Amino acid sequence: MKEYAPAQLRNVGLFSHGGAGKTTLSEALLYRAGAITRMGSVVDGNTTTDFDPDELKRQMSVSLAVAPLEWQGHKINLIDTPGYADFYGEVSEAARVADSALILIDAVAGPQVGTDAVWKRTAHLPRLLVINKMDRENSDYRSALDSLRERYGKGVVPLAFPICAALWTFSKARRTWRATSPPSQYPIPSRRP
Numbered sequence: 709m710k711e712y713a714p715a716q717l718r719n720v721g722l723f724s725h726g727g728a729g730k731t732t733l734s735e736a737l738l739y740r741a742g743a744i745t746r747m748g749s750v751v752d753g754n755t756t757t758d759f760d761p762d763e764l765k766r767q768m769s770v771s772l773a774v775a776p777l778e779w780q781g782h783k784i785n786l787i788d789t790p791g792y793a794d795f796y797g798e799v800s801e802a803a804r805v806a807d808s809a810l811i812l813i814d815a816v817a818g819p820q821v822g823t824d825a826v827w828k829r830t831a832h833l834p835r836l837l838v839i840n841k842m843d844r845e846n847s848d849y850r851s852a853l854d855s856l857r858e859r860y861g862k863g864v865v866p867l868a869f870p871i872c873a874a875l876w877t878f879s880k881a882r883r884t885w886r887a888t889s890p891p892s893q894y895p896i897p898s899r900r901p
């Protein structure tokens with residue numbers, strides 16, 4: 709077995725309100741890093757971190773699970789946790805051993821009660837928030853980000869801004885500007901007659 713120096717080890721906890729996509733993201737990260745050759749799904753009951761018969765039956769995590777992957781010479785131990793309130797004990801255990809936290813937010817629902825719970829339990833850790841499920845109908849990156857800043861303070865800063873959200877913000881600003889500013893002295897001629 710390959711040995712790693714302590715500086716090359718990272719324990720990353722995945723936390724969120726139930727159903728925001730932690731198990732699916734763990735599976736995708738494992739697949740991307742080459743730790744697994746086929747990406748399983750929660751619905752099919754074949755993910756790496758949900759293996760307990762209860763988890764397969766309910767299609768949700770009920771206990772924490774550790775899944776290692778190697779990335780750029782570092783061993784990253786992903787700690788997938790359950791998101792439902794009945795299992796917060798597992799969340800606290802994971803927060804105790806993790807070096808950092810990845811907190812997932814549903815892009816449709818925004819921060820939820822479970823997000824507040826994991827935010828409190830990971831206060832001692834460096835945290836990266838992931839606005840997930842951006843492919844879903846009515847997903848709204850901007851509004852999720854605004855709610856996060858409102859709830860957890862201005863310390864929440866976007867490191868990556870999806871181009872679709874950026875374009876939306878730009879077009880909204882342009883519409884507002886057009887609606888509120890006086891007509892230009894030099895109107896842009898229309899291409900159509």
Ligand SMILES: Nc1nc2c(ncn2[C@@H]2O[C@H](COP(=O)(O)OP(=O)(O)O)[C@@H](O)[C@H]2O)c(=O)[nH]1
Binds near residue numbers: 724
């Ligand atoms: N549309 C969409 N569905 C997702 C995404 N990530 C997870 N899901 C679905 O959301 C449900 C809950 O996901 P799961 O990974 O079990 O969430 P967890 O409870 O946070 O571990 C499952 O049915 C997933 O297939 C995503 O990015 N987009």
Ligand SMILES: [Mg+2]
Binds near residue numbers: 730768769789
């Ligand atoms: Mg899960």
